[in-house]
Amino acid sequence: MNVLAAALSPVHQQYLLQARQMQALSFAVHIPLVCFGIAFPVMVLFAEWMGMRTGDPVYRTVARRWSRIVLALFAVGVITGTILSFEMAGLWPNFTATFGSVFGLGFAIEGFSFFLEAIFVGIYAYGWDRLSPRLHFLSGIPIVITGFTGSLNVIAVNAWMNHPGGFALAGGKVVHVRPWAALFGNSMLWSELVHMYIAGYMVTGFCMAGVYAVSWLRGRWTRYERVAMTIPLTIGCLAAPVQALVGDWIARVIAVQQPIKLAAIEGLTRTTRGASEHVLGWYTNGQIKFGIGIPHLLSLLAFHRWDAKVIGLDSVPAADRPPINVTRLSFQTMVGIGTLLALLGVIYLFVRLRHRSLPTWRWFYWALVVSGPAATVALIAGWVTAEVGRQPWVVYRVMTTAQAVTGAGGIPVGYAALVVTYIGVAGALVWILRRLSRAPLDVPGADAPPDSELQPA
């Protein structure tokens, strides 16, 4: 199976696991910021557009304050994104040296998207006072577009790593490279893209809703907070149930394209007809302990047939299997949280449509406070499922992470330095966001008293 002689000769690296953890940490730090890059500009622009349409200054205040968050998060995202590009080359030089000509194009296009995003974030966030309202609104639209194209290209690279194509190997060198087909003619791209895109709206929607849920719980509830909560909350609550449906789709794609990943997710040792689905539990000695088994459900979910054959882990040598419990546990975390969020979303949508108001239960707002961090955990758990579930491969069934890794020494030192630095950055970010949230509202009419001037409908 392993036909590769890489462009640079592989070197034994005793700290492979640390190198993988270092990469994983960097992704875990960056990916929540990507979510805000995908979804938040849309919410900001919607608020600004409502302000232009109705003339109500509250919307403009909401948009303006949010745009500062966009700027701060984008600044951090630029940095964490740079670190990722450094690590792709620095930690996995063989991966880059061998396949850079196949997947690199995606990052080059992503680089341009990032660039345009940086330009227009700068114009938008700094242009409130001196650009005309219409021009200012228009300057935000490229942020939305480039947020999409950027994530599209990075996900195209990841989908290619999961389902490589668009090249041939001859004597360890890639030949007949068709970079466009490799990146965009990939059957795994679309489900992954949609899944991540909706995840972006969930994370952003629930995180922002959670911020204003704290205000509600503290009794600070002016029109400003209501507007600022309704927009992200509705988006998150619409996205969450849809994500459950999209999740079913991507699972069926995995079942066909990466059966071993599915087997690891389910802890399925032997290839089985009419396989059962196990909820919870722990994989040990080739079976799930303490799990709740539901007969035939796995076959039914993955292939829509009662007795469909599901490939087991034993179809590949032990060395080619991913770590089962990490994959399984993170998958179950994602699905568990996703299901609860979908439920929360349905409850909100029902109350909103039925009673035409926000729910008044205290627990609902506590749930919202938790929902943002929970959605972020689910996001990261999902990526752990995707990435650890692909192990030992970096390029599925073509190159292993052990072949890709750098031969440089001192990985633990770099890893430790990165951990310390990121802890510092995380502390700094929390401090900034708290400072920003306490800054006085900058528009008269948005703060507490003016509410009394409003007439009931």
Next chain:
Amino acid sequence: MFLKTLPLVFVLAGLVLYTVLAGADFGAGMWRLLAGGGERGDRIRDHAHHSMGPVWEANHVWLIFVITVAWTAYPVFVGSVASTLAVPFVIAALGIIVRGASYALRSAASSSREFRMVDGSFAVASLVTPFALGTMAGAIAAERVPVGNAAGGMFSSWTGAVPILIGVLAVAFSAYLAAVYLAADAARHGDPELAEAYRVRALSAGTAAGALAIVGLIVVRADAHSLYTGLVHGAALAVLIVSLLAGAAALGLVATRRFEPARYVAALAVAAVVAGWAFARYPVLLPGLTVGQAAAPHDTLVAVVIAVLAGGAILFPSLALLFGLLLRGRLGESATAAPDTAPATASPAPTPPRGRPPRSTSLRTRVAVALLIAGVGFLNAADAGWAHLIGVFSLFGFMVIGFAAIVPRALAEDSDQLTPPASGLR
């Protein structure tokens, strides 16, 4: 060969732009260390901070452009460099993190102690990052990076005389460019005192950078003779002379307070050094690896060229817009802190209540539910690819129309919930 070299031209152009744009941002960080105390020092620091505000992210992205185009077009080169030069690479990465974080922190700092801490870490990171990146360039130029996975020395590859020299030179250039740009900005804003402060800095940093470059040639001759031979022949020599003349001219312009042209001439001087290095080494990338050998297959190179040209066609007008707005003073918080000048026609009161919600809302709800059902059918029940496509679009339609059904009415109606819910006060 043209096709194999063209991406290298893009990479070098990106490198030049990174040096003259982001380099100046690094320099602006360094000047905060040397701003001095008191109110004057604060003004010098604030000016360094505010000038780069809207542009530093865009400037920084040139580095990402350089890396991504390089690894697509010359993958073996990037793999070898990144693995052998892992140590300065990591140092640069950490510097970039700390610098970005301190930049963001400054916007939230309030006390002078906080400002000092933030500026201090910002300045140190601004010093370390160009130094580390410079040593990497120096190590490549001095042929200390062999082809292979971490085949060169982990420390010896970048701690020789030439790499260290290029690192120091990168720091000096950055400081010089920053001082010139900041003097020009201050003069433009009509602040002669501040312009003068930066003029003095520009003159001293420029003299130091020039002297260092000349000393550098002697070091290169002793330590990396083949690089020296390349530098003093042909196109490389011509470009170096351009650099020398431009450097001298820029100093003269700064001395006579013609800051605006000095900005461009100084950038030209620095850009010419990068070009001289490229001419001196071409076509060799690493010992035993030429541009032709390192280049990716034909189709990839074509794709990269298309992507860069198409991207550039969008990018450069956008950049022009950004810098145009910046130089015309259209970006930034207004000095008077005028409360939002909402659209002139806007009435302060929100939309008049509309009585009954618009009838279309219930229609929207029904359409949204129909789309949801269609989505489940096509995406989750069906197995064909085309059905999944319809399913995905149905679900997106559900979300968009669902949003339209709920939010505008909710925003209008919620104005009648005037008092916080009782439970909220408990």
